[in-house]
Amino acid sequence: MKSYEVNFDGLVGPTHNYGGLSYGNVASQSNSQQFSNPREAALQGLAKMKALMEMGFTQGVLAPQERPDVAALRSLGFSGSDAQVIQQAAKDAMPLLVASCSASSMWVANAATVSPSADTADGRVHFTAANLNCKYHRSIEHPTTTRVLKAMFADQRHFAHHAALPAVAQFGDEGAANHTRFCHDYGQAGVEFFVFGRSAFDTRYPAPQKYPARQTLEASQAVARLHGLSEDGVVFAQQNPAVIDQGVFHNDVIAVGNGELLFYHEDAFLNTEHMLAEIHDKLGRRGGRFRAICVPRAEVAVEDAVRSYLFNSQLLSRADGSMLLIVPEECRGNERVWQYLQRLIADDGPITEVKVFDLKQSMQNGGGPACLRLRVALNETELAAVNPGVIMTAPLYDTLTQWVEKHYRDRMSETDLTDPGLLLECRAALDELTKILKLGSVYPFQIN
Numbered sequence: 001m002k003s004y005e006v007n008f009d010g011l012v013g014p015t016h017n018y019g020g021l022s023y024g025n026v027a028s029q030s031n032s033q034q035f036s037n038p039r040e041a042a043l044q045g046l047a048k049m050k051a052l053m054e055m056g057f058t059q060g061v062l063a064p065q066e067r068p069d070v071a072a073l074r075s076l077g078f079s080g081s082d083a084q085v086i087q088q089a090a091k092d093a094m095p096l097l098v099a100s101c102s103a104s105s106m107w108v109a110n111a112a113t114v115s116p117s118a119d120t121a122d123g124r125v126h127f128t129a130a131n132l133n134c135k136y137h138r139s140i141e142h143p144t145t146t147r148v149l150k151a152m153f154a155d156q157r158h159f160a161h162h163a164a165l166p167a168v169a170q171f172g173d174e175g176a177a178n179h180t181r182f183c184h185d186y187g188q189a190g191v192e193f194f195v196f197g198r199s200a201f202d203t204r205y206p207a208p209q210k211y212p213a214r215q216t217l218e219a220s221q222a223v224a225r226l227h228g229l230s231e232d233g234v235v236f237a238q239q240n241p242a243v244i245d246q247g248v249f250h251n252d253v254i255a256v257g258n259g260e261l262l263f264y265h266e267d268a269f270l271n272t273e274h275m276l277a278e279i280h281d282k283l284g285r286r287g288g289r290f291r292a293i294c295v296p297r298a299e300v301a302v303e304d305a306v307r308s309y310l311f312n313s314q315l316l317s318r319a320d321g322s323m324l325l326i327v328p329e330e331c332r333g334n335e336r337v338w339q340y341l342q343r344l345i346a347d348d349g350p351i352t353e354v355k356v357f358d359l360k361q362s363m364q365n366g367g368g369p370a371c372l373r374l375r376v377a378l379n380e381t382e383l384a385a386v387n388p389g390v391i392m393t394a395p396l397y398d399t400l401t402q403w404v405e406k407h408y409r410d411r412m413s414e415t416d417l418t419d420p421g422l423l424l425e426c427r428a429a430l431d432e433l434t435k436i437l438k439l440g441s442v443y444p445f446q447i448n
């Protein structure tokens with residue numbers, strides 16, 4: 001049976017803004033308080049989805065969340081009507097209002113960890129929503145994420161959904177941003193590669209000194225257990241704490257893998273040789289031939305990787321076996337990175353083409369092409385069981401573009417977030433969206 005890797009991209013929500021909320025994420029911190037353009041952000045994301053669809057890849061879309069999150073503000077003690085809750089928070093606790101308005105659910109690489117049916121004990125595709133508990137504004141995403149994923153992957157014969165891990169730092173989980181999968185073919189058993197930033201319980205593992213390590217070893221192990229992965233189908237590796245301190249807040253800022261290939265920076269991991277050998281052996285036992293492309297620090301410094309988001313690229317397999325790299329415009333703007341990419345595709349290696357996308361609105365908050373997509377490997381039967389409303393088509397692209405143009409503002413500042421009218425605008429937009437994507441009722445305002 002044929003299998004596919006489907007990219008489900010996060011649709012940018014109507015409150016996209018630069019809140020400076022992510023300590024350790026250099027772009028989020030340095031663009032704090034700038035004006036954002038939610039309409040442009042959503043259109044840039046849709047343009048990428050359309051381009052991939054037109055290249056022949058199956059492309060899906062993942063809905064944004066209800067923001068401002070009035071329920072979250074109520075749980076923090078604000079009360080009265082919805083408008084009063086927003087006004088009170090604006091007056092007494094602006095950082096909490098900003099957090100409750102973040103459109104951060106757009107970075108769906110952090111929505112969940114997904115294991116394809118070929119890897120799991122019960123032969124179903126498993127999803128665990130990420131608790132994202134390192135940052136308050138992200139920790140409020142997972143209940144709606146779970147509802148949206150269940151509305152997209154509803155058939156329990158094929159899909160299993162797990163609640164987020166316990167919401168404590170010891171089980172900090174950032175989803176697929178620290179997870180990749182190697183395989184010979186998407187439909188065959190593969191090797192799931194979990195990268196953690198620290199151990200919560202074992203002091204032998206070093207930890208970063210400056211910025212937080214968001215993913216723990218124990219969280220990754222728990223997800224592997226929940227998904228029923230076998231020991232010979234998983235590899236756990238530690239991210240180099242020194243690069244976390246340079247702004248590599250997720251592994252997908254310093255490495256990307258697909259099929260039999262890992263594309264990574266020389267400084268990305270600890271014990272790299274051991275890790276590569278383990279992946280090589282385990283993938284070999286599953287019929288795959290592991291290959292790795294290491295980008296030397298002498299050619300691209302970690303700082304350039306963080307600025308350009310070279311590794312936050314999408315590595316896509318073509319029918320002829322070659323690979324395509326989808327990179328953000330910032331890679332072209334960085335001379336060393338761009339020259340490296342020219343050499344890479346001129347080489348006789350598996351990556352034969354680079355395509356550039358303008359995702360500046362998302363990039364300014366630290367989200368590149370890879371952050372904006374959740375990969376789900378599906379066989380034909382499973383793909384047929386996915387809610388068809390969320391699969392991108394030319395008419396759906398047109399409808400979503402019109403929907404964005406109708407509902408989204410083209411300028412957003414912190415002051416705009418204090419406007420209670422924004423909540424009504426967002427709810428009207430999302431109510432219409434659930435009908436367009438055939439999701440049913442998934443948002444708190446639709447349920448309560």
Ligand code: SUG
Nearest residue numbers: 018019020021022028107109177371
């Ligand atoms: O969690 N930025 C996100 C970016 C996530 C990128 N995802 C991956 N690398 N997979 C984060 O730090 C910034 C929001 C603000 O500052 O307004 C933010 O949440």
